[in-house]
Amino acid sequence: MRFGLNVQNFGVFGDPMILVDLAHDAEAAGWDGFFLWDHLHLEDGVDRPFADPTVTVAAIAARTSRLRIGPLVTSPARRRPWKLAREIVSLDVLSAGRLTLGIGLGWADDDYAPFGETPTRKQRAERVNEALEILDGLQSGQPYEFHGEHFNVGPVRFLPRPVQERIPAWVAMTWNGTPNPGPIRRAARVHGVYPEKPVPHGSPDWLLSADDIRAILAAIREAGGAQGAYDVVVSGPAASTDRPFFREYLRSIEEAGATWYLTPLVQELASLDELRALVRRGPWGHAGRSVDAGPIGD
Numbered sequence: 472m473r474f475g476l477n478v479q480n481f482g483v484f485g486d487p488m489i490l491v492d493l494a495h496d497a498e499a500a501g502w503d504g505f506f507l508w509d510h511l512h513l514e515d516g517v518d519r520p521f522a523d524p525t526v527t528v529a530a531i532a533a534r535t536s537r538l539r540i541g542p543l544v545t546s547p548a549r550r551r552p553w554k555l556a557r558e559i560v561s562l563d564v565l566s567a568g569r570l571t572l573g574i575g576l577g578w579a580d581d582d583y584a585p586f587g588e589t590p591t592r593k594q595r596a597e598r599v600n601e602a603l604e605i606l607d608g609l610q611s612g613q614p615y616e617f618h619g620e621h622f623n624v625g626p627v628r629f630l631p632r633p634v635q636e637r638i639p640a641w642v643a644m645t646w647n648g649t650p651n652p653g654p655i656r657r658a659a660r661v662h663g664v665y666p667e668k669p670v671p672h673g674s675p676d677w678l679l680s681a682d683d684i685r686a687i688l689a690a691i692r693e694a695g696g697a698q699g700a701y702d703v704v705v706s707g708p709a710a711s712t713d714r715p716f717f718r719e720y721l722r723s724i725e726e727a728g729a730t731w732y733l734t735p736l737v738q739e740l741a742s743l744d745e746l747r748a749l750v751r752r753g754p755w756g757h758a759g760r761s762v763d764a765g766p767i768g769d
Contacts, residue, residue, distance in 0.1 A: 472725045474754030475504025477543055477706060478736040480527070481513065483743045485520030487527040493736070493750055494531040498538045500753035504731065505531065506543035506573065514581040525558050532566035541570045543665065543733075544643040546577030547602030548595040549588065552622055553629075555602070556609040560633045568634030572606075573665060574599065574657075575643035596653050597621060603640070603660055610637055641665045641704055646683060650690035658687075659696025663730075665704040672735050678707045678720070681727035688728050704731040709749055 476497055478484055494505040507524040524542040531540050541562070547555055563570040576595040577583070583590060590598070601619040608615040609624070612632040616625030641663040644654035658664040666687055670676050684703055691697045705724055721732060734754075736746045 472721060472729065473503040473539075473731050475506060475539065475731055475733045476502055476736055476750065477506045477733045478508065479738060480508045480524050481510055481521045482519045482738045484736065484738065485522050487522040487530060489743075490522055490527050491530045491534050493747065494538060494540070495534050496747070496750050498535045500751050502538065502750070502754050504539040504571070504733070505535075506539075506541055506571070506733070509542045509545040511549075511582045512585055514585065525562070528562055528570075529565055532562060532569070535569075536567075537569075539569055539571050540566060541572050543571075543573030543641070544575035544577075545573060546575055546582070546595070546599065547606070548576060548590060548598040549582055550602070552602040552605040553609060553624060553627075556606050556629060559606070559638050560610065560629070560631065563633040563635060563638050564631065566634075570633075570635070570638050571663075572638055572640045573643060574603070574640050574661070575665075594621075600657065603657065606640075607637065637662075639663060639702070641702060643667070645669050646679065646687060648683070648686075650686070655687075655690045655694050659691050659694035661696075662700075663702030663704060664691060665706075667706055672706075672737055672740065679705050679724070681723040684724055684727040684729055701728075702730045703728050704733060705729045706733045706735060709734045 478490060478493065484490055490507065497505050507527060509524045510521065512521070524545065528540050528542065559570060559572055576592065576599055598621045601617070601622050605617050605622060605624055608617060609629040610633055612628070612630055614626050614628045616627070617623065640661040642654060642658040642661050643665045644651065644658060646666040646668055664687060666679060666683070668676060668679065684705070688697055688703065
C-alpha cells in the first residue's frame with residue numbers, strides 16, 4: 472500500500488508556492504504521492520485564487536526526486552488532447568518518469584459554462600474516450616493519426632517519448648455500489664481506477680469498503696482490464712486519526728486489491744497550519760510495504 476496526498480488547487484492552495492513547499496515537506500516526511508485537483512473556476516459566489524496544475528506539477532518535479540506526482544483529476548473533455556499530450560510527456564521527462572495522470576469527465580459545470588461550453592455528460596464521455604486513444608497514440612513516438620466525432624489528429628509524430636513506456640493513467644469514477652458501464656470500460660483501458668462515493672469528504676459514508684473494491688475490480692476484469700499490475704486508489708481521512716480502526720481497514724482494502732490510499736488536503740476540513748502539520752507527520756506506512764510492515768506514525 473502506498474500513501475499519498477490529493478490537494479485542492481484553489482483557495483488557500485491557489486498559491487503554487489504553498490503547493491511546492493507542501494510537496495517538498497511531503498517527500499521529506501515519507502509520503503509516496505502528491506496529486507493536485509484541476510479546476511479552472513467555481514461559480515459559488517466566492518472569489519478565490521486558483522493554481523494551474525500543469526505549471527505547479529512542473530515546479531514540484533524540480534523540487535522533489537521520489538514522489539509520484541500529477542493532476543488528479545483532469546478532464547480531457549475541456550482540453551485539446553494533443554496539447555495535453557505535450558504537457559504530460561514534458562512533465563514525465565522533468566520528473567524522470569514520476570508522472571501519473573488522473574482522468575475524469577469533470578464534475579463541475581463551472582469549468583465549462585463560463586467559457587461558452589455546455590457539453591452534456593454523454594458528450595464529455597465521448598470526448599474523454601477519444602482523448603484516451605489520442606494520448607496513447609501520441610506517446611508512442613510513431614506516426615499517428617486519429618479521426619473521431621470530436622477530435623482529429625495527424626498524421627503526425629510526437630517526440631520525445633515519455634521516460635515511462637506509457638504514462639500511467641487512473642480513471643476517476645463515481646461508485647454507487649453497482650458498475651456504470653462507461654467508466655468501467657474506461658478504467659479497463661488504463662493503468663488504474665480512482666473510485667469515490669458521491670458523498671462529501673469527511674462524511675460517515677465516505678470510505679470504500681473491501682467489498683466495494685472487489686466488486687469494482689471484478690467489473691473491470693470482466694471488461695477486459697486489470698490483468699496485470701493495476702492500481703486501485705482509495706481516498707479517506709488521515710490514517711493516523713484512529714489507529715485501531717485504520718489498521719484493520721487498511722489491511723482489508725489492501726487484501727481486496729487497493730494499492731494507494733490518498734488523504735485529501737481540503738481547506739474546508741482544517742486550517743492551513745493543521746493541514747501542513749498533517750503532511751509533516753508523514754503517512755501511516757511506507758512505499759511498497761503492507762500496512763503491517765513498518766512503524767505506525769503518530
